[in-house]
Structure formats: C-alpha cells, structure tokens
Amino acid sequence: MKKILTIITILAVSVSLFVGCTKTSTADDSLTKVKKAGTITVGLDDSYPPMEFKDSTNIIKGFDIDMINDIGKKMGLKVKIVPTAWDGIFLALKANKFDVIQSTVSITDERKQTMIFTKPYIYGGNAIFVRTNYSAINSDKDLDGKTVGIQMGTTAQGVLSKLTGIKEVKKYNSMTEAFLDLKAGRIEAVVSDPQVGDYYIADKKSDFKRVKSMLNQEPVGIGFRKTDVALRDAYQKAIDELKKDGTLSKLSIKWFGHDIYK
CATH class of the missing domain: 3.40.190.10 (Periplasmic binding protein-like II)
Known part of the structure; x- marks a missing residue:
C-alpha cells in the first residue's frame, strides 16, 4: 500500500513539475x-x-x-x-x-x-500626389485610365484595387523611386501616406502637389x-x-x- 501511495505521490509531483515547467516556458519574458x-x-x-x-x-x-x-x-x-x-x-x-x-x-x-x-x-492613410503643373487628377475618380505608383506591400495596393478603371498600378521598392518616376512623367500619380508625400512637397515645392481629397485614413x-x-x-x-x-x-x-x- 505504501508503495502504491509513494508511486501516486511521485506521479503527482512529476505532473506538477511538468505543468510548472510548461507555464515557465510559455511565459511572456519579452x-x-x-x-x-x-x-x-x-x-x-x-x-x-x-x-x-x-x-x-x-x-x-x-x-x-x-x-x-x-x-x-x-x-x-x-x-x-x-x-x-x-x-x-x-x-x-x-x-x-x-x-x-x-x-x-x-x-x-x-x-x-x-x-x-x-x-x-x-x-496616415493614402493620399494622391501629382506633378505641380498637372491638372487632370483632382480626386480618385480622375485616376481612370492613369498609371499610378505605390510602394510595394503598402496598404495603397488594397485601396486602389477597389477602384475601377486604373490603367496600371506600378509597384516600387521605395517611395523615392516612385516620386522620381512621377517627376520624370513616367507615371501620372503616386499614392502614399500624406506625411511622406508632404515631405516631398516641402523639399521640392516646384515639383509636386497633393490632391485635396484623401482616399482613406489609417x-x-x-x-x-x-x-x-x-x-x-x-x-x-x-x-x-x-x-x-x-x-x-x-x-x-x-x-x-x-x-x-x-
């Protein structure tokens, strides 16, 4: 009987230790x-x-x-x-x-x-940026038939996918590349966070402007x-x-x- 009780006790302690170890290993020690x-x-x-x-x-x-x-x-x-x-x-x-x-x-x-x-x-969110002397885009409705640049993997891709009529959404590794292509006229617009686009405007006021209406806020x-x-x-x-x-x-x-x- 003692042997049985001893075995039961050992098993109980073992389970307790195992549970304790499990809790420790999964604890948030970040x-x-x-x-x-x-x-x-x-x-x-x-x-x-x-x-x-x-x-x-x-x-x-x-x-x-x-x-x-x-x-x-x-x-x-x-x-x-x-x-x-x-x-x-x-x-x-x-x-x-x-x-x-x-x-x-x-x-x-x-x-x-x-x-x-x-x-x-x-x-943030997604705003539309165009060249300063470009007047053909004043809202998302004007993106119909246009080539628009975005940074790859950003939420702009999902937002633009809900719009119909866009000729092409061109993906770039960085916003810098997108704005360089916009300046060169290889694309008609760039969609990015307003803070990012506004920085380019502040740095290059003669090159870019932001369209008044936002696509969304995030x-x-x-x-x-x-x-x-x-x-x-x-x-x-x-x-x-x-x-x-x-x-x-x-x-x-x-x-x-x-x-x-x-």
Missing part, C-alpha cells in the same frame, strides 16, 4: 529579455521620408528615428536599428530578426491576426510579435510619457511643420 540585453532592436524600412530615411551622408534619420531613440531613453535601453526591406519586414519580425517594427505601419485587421500593436501614435502603430505583450505595454508606456511631456509635439513640428498632437 521585456525581461530586452532589459537583460540592454538593447532593443527595431526593424524599419529606411526609404520612407520623413518618417525613416537615409540622408545624403547615409545616416538614417526621421520622425520615427527620433521617437525610437527617445523611447529607448525612457526605457533605459540602447537602440539598434535594423534596416529591412518593406516586403520582408513582417516575416523578419516573426523570425526574431528584431524586437519591434516601427516603420509607419498601418494598423489593419489583417495585420492584427499575426501581430499586436501599440495605440496609434499618428494617423491609424499607424508599432508592431510586436503576438507573444510579446509585456514589451508592447512597456513601449506604450514610454510613448504615453513622451506625449505627456511634449516630446512628440516637438518632433512633429520638427518633421511635419506643425503639431499633430494638439
């Missing part, structure tokens, strides 16, 4: 890992000015870059930027190439199936693996503090010319 490393790695596509881009000296800068560095300071972490092509950035996050994506990522229902996000820290957030809730929450806390202390307003004025947080 924040702990980052803190232990002392560095948070951030994936982004560095061809999307003024959010994230390389300047003439090959230094990566932009609104998101400044914001990321300020978040790192709030969290007490060093920041490592991992430049990644947009068309592979979500797979790279899943493969643990970096801890977070902060690269003007629109929050969509499709993306929420595989990722978790912070609250929106900016609102919340932009920072993306994390679904398991990394603790890291996402700590990142969100840092963003909230930057918003409260006026840092994000200063960055907005620096990069967009006005305070989008008012």
Whole structure:
C-alpha cells in the first residue's frame, strides 16, 4: 500500500513539475529579455521620408528615428536599428530578426491576426500626389485610365484595387523611386501616406502637389510579435510619457511643420 501511495505521490509531483515547467516556458519574458540585453532592436524600412530615411551622408534619420531613440531613453535601453526591406519586414519580425517594427505601419485587421500593436501614435492613410503643373487628377475618380505608383506591400495596393478603371498600378521598392518616376512623367500619380508625400512637397515645392481629397485614413502603430505583450505595454508606456511631456509635439513640428498632437 505504501508503495502504491509513494508511486501516486511521485506521479503527482512529476505532473506538477511538468505543468510548472510548461507555464515557465510559455511565459511572456519579452521585456525581461530586452532589459537583460540592454538593447532593443527595431526593424524599419529606411526609404520612407520623413518618417525613416537615409540622408545624403547615409545616416538614417526621421520622425520615427527620433521617437525610437527617445523611447529607448525612457526605457533605459540602447537602440539598434535594423534596416529591412518593406516586403520582408513582417516575416523578419516573426523570425526574431528584431524586437519591434516601427516603420509607419498601418494598423489593419489583417495585420492584427499575426501581430499586436501599440495605440496609434499618428494617423496616415493614402493620399494622391501629382506633378505641380498637372491638372487632370483632382480626386480618385480622375485616376481612370492613369498609371499610378505605390510602394510595394503598402496598404495603397488594397485601396486602389477597389477602384475601377486604373490603367496600371506600378509597384516600387521605395517611395523615392516612385516620386522620381512621377517627376520624370513616367507615371501620372503616386499614392502614399500624406506625411511622406508632404515631405516631398516641402523639399521640392516646384515639383509636386497633393490632391485635396484623401482616399482613406489609417491609424499607424508599432508592431510586436503576438507573444510579446509585456514589451508592447512597456513601449506604450514610454510613448504615453513622451506625449505627456511634449516630446512628440516637438518632433512633429520638427518633421511635419506643425503639431499633430494638439
């Protein structure tokens, strides 16, 4: 009888230990890992000015870059930027190439199936940009029969797919390439986030203008693996503090010319 009780006790302890180990292995240690490393790695596509881009000296800068560095300071972490092509950035996050994506990522229902996000820290969407001296496009209805440029993998592709009559949607690896083709007259319009297109207008006022009507508006957030809730929450806390202390307003004025947080 004692032997039977002993065996039962051993089995019970073994099951308890197994369950305990299972819980530990599946626990969310995302924040702990980052803190232990002392560095948070951030994936982004560095061809999307003024959010994230390389300047003439090959230094990566932009609104998101400044914001990321300020978040790192709030969290007490060093920041490592991992430049990644947009068309592979979500797979790279899943493969643990970096801890977070902060690269003007629109929050969509499709993306929420595989990722978790912070609250929106900016609102983007899809606006139409044309050459300054071009008057044939004044709304989405005027895209009929036109060739339109977009960046590959952006939400612009889905938005334009709902419109009928567009001659061709030409996909580019970067917005820079799209705007160069627009300037050269190889395409009639570019569809992109308003912040991005407005930056090109500010830099080249004589070349481009934005059509008044927007195709849509989209919340932009920072993306994390679904398991990394603790890291996402700590990142969100840092963003909230930057918003409260006026840092994000200063960055907005620096990069967009006005305070989008008012």
